[in-house]
Amino acid sequence: MLRTETRHAIDPATAKTLDTDQLRDHFHVAGLFADGEINLVYSHYDRLILGSAVPAGKALTLDKVEATGTATILERREMGVLNIGDTGTVSVGGEDYELETGEVLYIGMGAGPVTFAGAGRFYVLSAPAHQTYPTTLIKLKDARRVEMGARETANERVIIQFLHPEVCKSCQLLMGYTQFAEGSVWNTMPAHLHDRRMEAYLYFQLPENQRVFHLMGEPSQTRHIVMANEEAVISPPWSIHAGAGTSSYTFCWAMAGDNVDFTDMDMVAMGDLR
Template structure:
């Protein structure tokens, strides 16, 4: 079963007038991981598609998505798939990939229909592509590790980069995830902007009662969204994106836009946040 929800892009002036329900309707997505289903969100921010697929021991096929306007979703797109569940299998382009928990599979443009099976809990990201890059399975041990922060500032973490120019070639999709040490909760602070690229965060490995307060908005007009386990926030290019949780957690970040320069960001001074 496939369901697709469309999210239209809005400008920062409009966002200022939204209440909590309005903010969540535009920028928050939950319930993406349902047994036996593929649930996608088609965003108008750089046309990023995100969602979840849970085969639950069976098989699910991701092929035609009307919103993409092509016979098959990967005809003019690339895709990154992160498994946050048990080991599963993804088949595409005539190859079967065994994707373990924490691995990321990259599928290049033209890879054809995608079949997901087994016990995986697959987080799917797809961006438009103008060229085909080689499909590749990136194991955790093959990711680029960047250790940052400290216990003293409550942000000791390791950034695992998968779809990154120094790890695996992609057309425009950047993807990885960040894991926090026990006692650390702050991500991406000081905050930054990159108006050239949108971003999306999947928060996962949270306990049932745990929450992350995700901050968004322009630097002088910040707002927040309360995120539970396996919730996604869609971050428009004009918005900051950072958060703090009630305990350690993991979040998957993904970007699409003009470039694949992970360090292309405009920092925001702490004193400029309002």
């Protein structure tokens, strides 16, 4: 079963006027991972698609998506797939790729239908592309690891980069995830902006009774959205994207926009946040 939802872009002036429910309607994504379903959200921010596929014992094929207006989803797009479940298989272009927990598959433009099988819980991201790069399975040992933060500031973490110029070529999609050490809870602080591209977060490996308070909005007009395990949030180019949890957690970050320079960001001083 395929379910698709569209989220339209709004400007920061409008975002200032939204109450909690309205903020969640525009930016919060819940209920993604459902057994036997493919669920997609088509965002008008840089036309990023985020979603999930949970085979749960039967194969699921992702092919035509009405929102893209093409014969198959990858006709003019690329895709990244992260497995946050047990071992699963992704089949594309006549090849089967076995993904262990925490591994990522990059799928290039024009690869055709994508089939998900096995015990995986697949997080799916797709962005428009103008060039084809080879479909590549990226094992954990091949990802780029960047250790940052400190226990004293409650942000000791490792950034694991998969779709990154130094790991795997892509057209515009950047993707990886950040894992926190026990007792560390703050992400992406001091905050930053990158007006040249949007971002999406998936929070996972968060205990059921814990939450992450995701911070968004312009630096002078911050808002928060309360996130549970395996929920996603869409971050517009004009918004900060940071947060703190009631326990440690992991989040998958993905970006689409004008460039693939991971460090292209405009820092926000702590004293400028409101």
